[in-house]
Amino acid sequence: MYTTAFLDIPPLRRAAGTVRLPGSKSISNRVLLLAALSAGRTEVHDLLDSDDTRVMLQALQQLGCTVQRLGPTTVAVQGLGGQLAQRQAQLFLGNAGTAMRPLTAALAVLAAQHGGVFELSGVPRMHERPIGDLVDALRLLGADVTYLGQDGYPPLRVQGPAALRLQAPIRVRGDVSSQFLTALLLALPLAAQHHPITVEVDGELISKPYVDITLKLLQRFGVAVQRDGWQRFTIPAGARYRTPGTVHVEGDASAASYFIAAGALAASDAALTIEGVGLASIQGDIAFADAARAMGAHIDGEANRLHVRRGAWPLRALDLDCNAIPDAAMTLAVMALYADGPCTLRNIGSWRVKETDRIAAMATELRKFGAVVEEGPDWLRVHPLGADGTGWRAASVYTYDDHRMAMCASLAAFNPARRPVRIQDPRCVAKTFPDYFETLWQVVQADPADIPVICIDGPSACGKGTLAAAVAQRLGYHVLDSGALYRLLGLAAQRAGVPTDDAALADAAVAERLAALAAQLPARFADGRIWLGDDDVTDEVRSQAAGAAASRVSALPAVRAALLQAQRAWRRLPGLVADGRDMGTVVFPDAPLKVYLTAGVAERARRRYEQLRARGEHASIDDLLAELQTRDARDRARSVAALKPAEDALLLDNTHQSIEQSVQTVLQWWQQRRPFAPDHGAGDAGSS
Numbered sequence: 001m002y003t004t005a006f007l008d009i010p011p012l013r014r015a016a017g018t019v020r021l022p023g024s025k026s027i028s029n030r031v032l033l034l035a036a037l038s039a040g041r042t043e044v045h046d047l048l049d050s051d052d053t054r055v056m057l058q059a060l061q062q063l064g065c066t067v068q069r070l071g072p073t074t075v076a077v078q079g080l081g082g083q084l085a086q087r088q089a090q091l092f093l094g095n096a097g098t099a100m101r102p103l104t105a106a107l108a109v110l111a112a113q114h115g116g117v118f119e120l121s122g123v124p125r126m127h128e129r130p131i132g133d134l135v136d137a138l139r140l141l142g143a144d145v146t147y148l149g150q151d152g153y154p155p156l157r158v159q160g161p162a163a164l165r166l167q168a169p170i171r172v173r174g175d176v177s178s179q180f181l182t183a184l185l186l187a188l189p190l191a192a193q194h195h196p197i198t199v200e201v202d203g204e205l206i207s208k209p210y211v212d213i214t215l216k217l218l219q220r221f222g223v224a225v226q227r228d229g230w231q232r233f234t235i236p237a238g239a240r241y242r243t244p245g246t247v248h249v250e251g252d253a254s255a256a257s258y259f260i261a262a263g264a265l266a267a268s269d270a271a272l273t274i275e276g277v278g279l280a281s282i283q284g285d286i287a288f289a290d291a292a293r294a295m296g297a298h299i300d301g302e303a304n305r306l307h308v309r310r311g312a313w314p315l316r317a318l319d320l321d322c323n324a325i326p327d328a329a330m331t332l333a334v335m336a337l338y339a340d341g342p343c344t345l346r347n348i349g350s351w352r353v354k355e356t357d358r359i360a361a362m363a364t365e366l367r368k369f370g371a372v373v374e375e376g377p378d379w380l381r382v383h384p385l386g387a388d389g390t391g392w393r394a395a396s397v398y399t400y401d402d403h404r405m406a407m408c409a410s411l412a413a414f415n416p417a418r419r420p421v422r423i424q425d426p427r428c429v430a431k432t433f434p435d436y437f438e439t440l441w442q443v444v445q446a447d448p449a450d451i452p453v454i455c456i457d458g459p460s461a462c463g464k465g466t467l468a469a470a471v472a473q474r475l476g477y478h479v480l481d482s483g484a485l486y487r488l489l490g491l492a493a494q495r496a497g498v499p500t501d502d503a504a505l506a507d508a509a510v511a512e513r514l515a516a517l518a519a520q521l522p523a524r525f526a527d528g529r530i531w532l533g534d535d536d537v538t539d540e541v542r543s544q545a546a547g548a549a550a551s552r553v554s555a556l557p558a559v560r561a562a563l564l565q566a567q568r569a570w571r572r573l574p575g576l577v578a579d580g581r582d583m584g585t586v587v588f589p590d591a592p593l594k595v596y597l598t599a600g601v602a603e604r605a606r607r608r609y610e611q612l613r614a615r616g617e618h619a620s621i622d623d624l625l626a627e628l629q630t631r632d633a634r635d636r637a638r639s640v641a642a643l644k645p646a647e648d649a650l651l652l653d654n655t656h657q658s659i660e661q662s663v664q665t666v667l668q669w670w671q672q673r674r675p676f677a678p679d680h681g682a683g684d685a686g687s688s
């Protein structure tokens with residue numbers, strides 16, 4: 001997951017391959033609650049691991065459920081069997097509507113029956129998301145619910161005992177959020193031991209497919225709710241939750257929409273396959289596939305899998321009632337940028353009370369790309385940008401702490417004008433899809449020339465590696481420590497019995513053997529460790545001897561040629577910071593930013609001395625100074641890829657700078673080369 005302040009997505013081209021979706025948020029949180037309310041143990045597989053499920057699990061544990069982690073996406077929940085193990089709890093539910101609404105209803109019923117006091121709160125935005133219709137229904141039922149802040153919004157307190165009035169139908173509004181009805185349907189089986197309970201919906205029920213998911217999951221947990229149209233629901237007398245023992249959570253159909261869109265937008269010779277959700281999905285957002293088809297996408301699939309390819313291009317404009325697919329419909333708003341006419345999304349009033357006011361947010365952010373966007377109380381009209389690239393601007397997208405804004409905006413990176421897209425606060429995807437961007441990189445491609453590289457070259461011990469790692473960390477980029485490759489080669493030579501002293505290297509046969517070793521070098525970098533084949537050689541390669549051997553073998557032209565492609569292969573999405581001696585001059589001559597880093601040799605010797613001392617190694621400063629000078633002289637004098645600044649490099653002498661000062665200098669230089677406005681606030685305009 002990216003925790004950087006922003007993430008720049010280079011222009012994307014191709015989309016093909018296979019993605020595995022994370023579990024559905026809607027199913028995950030419903031199943032967790034149902035498992036907690038049932039008696040016995042429920043094993044939940046393919047559970048979504050995200051902010052929203054984490055707050056639900058945390059709440060259930062506070063309420064006395066035992067939750068056992070069996071794997072990254074598998075938990076076992078020991079249910080409470082309709083009882084209360086704790087009579088008091090303060091539950092923090094983040095911004096998870098799928099936790100706040102059902103837990104409020106379930107705890108209101110349980111507290112009424114068994115007594116107890118429970119407070120439910122969330123992040124500030126959660127306290128702006130309405131819950132009044134649910135509270136009204138619970139109060140009609142006889143539950144004791146108190147607003148702790150503003151009327152109509154969390155935080156809330158529910159308490160009991162209280163006498164529940166179950167004979168008359170319970171009325172709830174269905175036109176603001178279907179989660180209120182879902183919450184009642186999940187809670188009321190707890191009170192239906194002796195009488196049937198009827199819930200009647202006032203107004204037109206929105207997001208019906210989400211209620212359908214609720215009904216299907218209730219059925220799996222032993223409660224068959226009778227549905228009369230979408231206005232009346234009856235929970236039978238004697239209803240009792242029974243765990244099915246094991247539940248597999250479907251992949252998230254809303255999350256599938258981003259990959260369906262990617263497949264529809266990217267010209268590819270192969271299909272993009274989406275696993276975890278398919279034609280037999282119980283999730284309403286699978287209907288997004290029909291909307292994408294209407295826009296021209298070619299989609300086929302099986303029960304649990306979809307295959308998507310680009311069809312009509314530009315996409316066909318559409319005018320759609322999106323009431324049934326409120327979440328996935330956001331993806332259509334971005335696809336509309338690529339259409340052959342204006343697209344209108346109707347009946348999306350619920351967007352206004354989601355993680356943010358999504359109608360306003362979407363309109364504001366799409367305008368940054370250059371689009372004309374009109375909005376109404378419950379509709380959005382997006383006018384397309386040129387399929388030939390005209391009108392597109394590079395935009396820095398504010399994401400409003402809304403995961404879907406971030407994921408949607410990433411799709412603008414397929415723009416034909418090849419403008420990059422900046423996603424501010426990419427971490428917000430943690431709500432439902434923490435690894436969204438990493439998953440995206442697996443199936444999309446950019447032209448290598450469009451993937452940014454920052455080169456940091458310079459003499460030994462000037463701080464290149466430290467600076468490169470810090471800059472990469474701030475930008476979410478990969479790091480290439482090219483010196484480590486030469487160091488690994490020195491080590492591989494030593495292990496293979498190939499001499500690397502100056503005299504031996506003059507022998508053409510030795511040079512040939514070294515080049516052959518370099519071509520097959522089993523180098524691996526993972527989790528901050530460096531591997532040669534199966535051996536973790538992190539400490540060994542950082543030794544002074546390994547540095548000296550690296551300097552010697554790196555002077556051979558055949559060795560450098562053998563390692564060139566391996567280094568260029570590091571140019572991967574979303575970008576790269578490469579440190580070495582010839583990053584800017586030879587390996588990435590087209591890099592948009594090249595830094596030549598220096599520091600006085602005495603200062604470098606002092607830093608190396610301190611570095612070794614911190615590792616428990618002892619050396620004399622004088623020896624280190626001499627060694628650095630020898631190494632630098634050799635690196636500067638060799639016939640190929642000699643150490644020198646690239647002609648277009650910016651010089652940075654950090655002798656008197658702290659690490660952070662150097663990092664800030666490079667980040668400022670980088671920012672100056674980016675086409676985004678420097679202000680990252682909501683509503684800032686992108687520039688072309």
Ligand SMILES: Nc1ncnc2c1ncn2[C@@H]1O[C@H](COP(=O)(O)OP(=O)(O)OP(=O)(O)O)[C@@H](O)[C@H]1O
Binds near residue numbers: 462662
């Ligand atoms: N600006 C700086 N101020 C003070 N110390 C620094 C600075 N930059 C780096 N250092 C320290 O200097 C030491 C050497 O840095 P680093 O290993 O990054 O250098 P390098 O150029 O990559 O070396 P090599 O060429 O041997 O790989 C580290 O201990 C690092 O923390």
Ligand SMILES: Nc1ccn([C@H]2C[C@H](O)[C@@H](COP(=O)(O)O)O2)c(=O)n1
Binds near residue numbers: 486550579
């Ligand atoms: N791009 C590079 C990187 C390194 N080398 C050689 C020369 C260095 O002395 C040696 C070790 O590098 P370090 O790990 O200290 O950065 O490897 C090179 O020739 N080209």
